[in-house]
Amino acid sequence: MATKTKSPARSKGSSKTKSTKTAKHVYYFGDGKADGGGNMKPLLGGKGANLAEMTRIGLPVPPGFTITTEVCTYFSENKRSYPRGLEEAVEAALAKVEKSVGKKLGDKKRPLLVSVRSGARDSMPGMMDTILNLGMNDTVVEIVAKKTSNPRFAWDSYRRFLQMYGDVVMGVQKRAGEDHEPFEATIEHLKDERYGNHNFEDTKLTIEDFKELIARFKKLVKERAGRSFPADPWDQLKGAVGAVFGSWMNDRAIVYRRKYNIPAEWGTAVNVQAMVFGNTGDNSGSGVAFTRDPATGEKVFYGEFLINAQGEDVVAGVRTPEPVSELKKQLPKAFGELEIVRKKLESHFK
Incomplete structure (x- = not known):
């Protein structure tokens, strides 16, 4: 991944793709309202269009915004630069997200963390990149630990962010001749050193383990990327986009x-969204669900989940997920809320 992108506000290159000052490149969704809708997949991508549509019909969608596919085309055709005015539009949309959740990116009292995800008009599973917990740094992690009274969650989220961002944005990836991804190898080495087992479960790692991993991750980034991990959340966001x-x-x-x-x-579009967390303990989790069996079309709640995990754990095969039917036993309130969402989606999209 390239790491040097021109600031949108400073972009001066000519473009094969025409862009005017009045073109809308950022679409907000949140609090039951959305700039876009489900019929705008060519512009907002499948994920962005569906997030907007689900917001419109009253589902509990965390607030966020979508940067359009037109910006991606401009970016590709203009030496990784952006249309004029994009940075200001992103700042305005982010301010709406911050107002909605009562938190601010990089704030010293109530810091906001966001996810950054791709979203083409057609699904391309596993082909592009995701970054979670963006906004974390050495100061924010301490604030989150104190505010939530859950330091393990805070430090776990920080090490996850360092790993994703280091890989996706800073290009710290497996080299020719290496058998394992460098971040995963670092985790396995620590597990071997401290527990004599590189398959030791992540959920059993301690706060001190996470702090040591973070120190090693930063060293790895410095060695491989030739520069330090960015601490400023706005720089992190620009790099992720x-x-x-x-x-x-x-x-x-x-x-x-x-x-x-x-x-x-x-x-592809880029979707920036306020984080919700499945790794806060045994009363939280992450998963993937369908209102019907995607293979047969049978009208049965279908999917899988992991307790005390973030979404990437489910799709990456780090742990073995459970069928969504088991959620009714483990977190019955959450299962009931999902059933309501499922019925609403079935009714809206039938």
């Missing part, structure tokens, strides 16, 4: 598009 747009042209995505005849000019 550029990396997601850049992922549209990575080798995996190009091969996938060729296989499924997806035009390169479609581009």
Whole structure:
């Protein structure tokens, strides 16, 4: 992933893709209102359009905003630069998110953490990149630990962010001849040193383990990327957005598009959204669910989840997930809320 992207406000390059000052490049969703809708997949991508639509019908969608696929096309055709006015539009949308949740990115009292995800108009699972817990740094992690009275959650979220951002944005990835991803290798080495077992469960790691991992991750980033991990949340956000747009042209995505005849000019959108956390303890979790069996169409609640995990754990195979039917036994209140969401989606999209 490239790490040097020009600031949107300073972009002066000419473009093959026409862009005017009045063009809308950022669409907000939250608090039951959305700038976009489900019929705008070419512009907002599948994820962005559906987030907007679900917000409109009253589902509990965390607030956020979508940067359009047109910006991705501009970015690709103009040496990784952005249309004029984009940075101001992102700042305005982020301010709405901050107002909605009562937190601010980088704030010393109530810091906001966000996710940054890709979202093409057609699903491309595993082809592009996701970054969670953006906004974390050495100061914010201490604030989150104190505010939540849950330091393990705070330090776990920080090490996850360092790993994702270091990989996706700073390019700290497996080199030729290496058998394992460098961050995963670092985790396994620590587990071997401290527990004599590199398969030791992540959920059993301690706060001190996470602090040591964070120190080692920072050292790894410095060695591999040649620069320190960015502490400023706004710099983190700009880097993440550029990396997601850049992922549209990575080798995996190009091969996938060729296989499924997806035009390169479609581009991907970027979705920035307030974080909700599944790794706060045994009363939380993350998962993937469908209102019906996606293979047969049978009208049965279908999916899988993990307790005390973030979403990437479910799709990455770090732990073995359980079927969503088991959630009714473990977290019955959450299961009941999901059933309400499921019925509303079935009714709206039938």
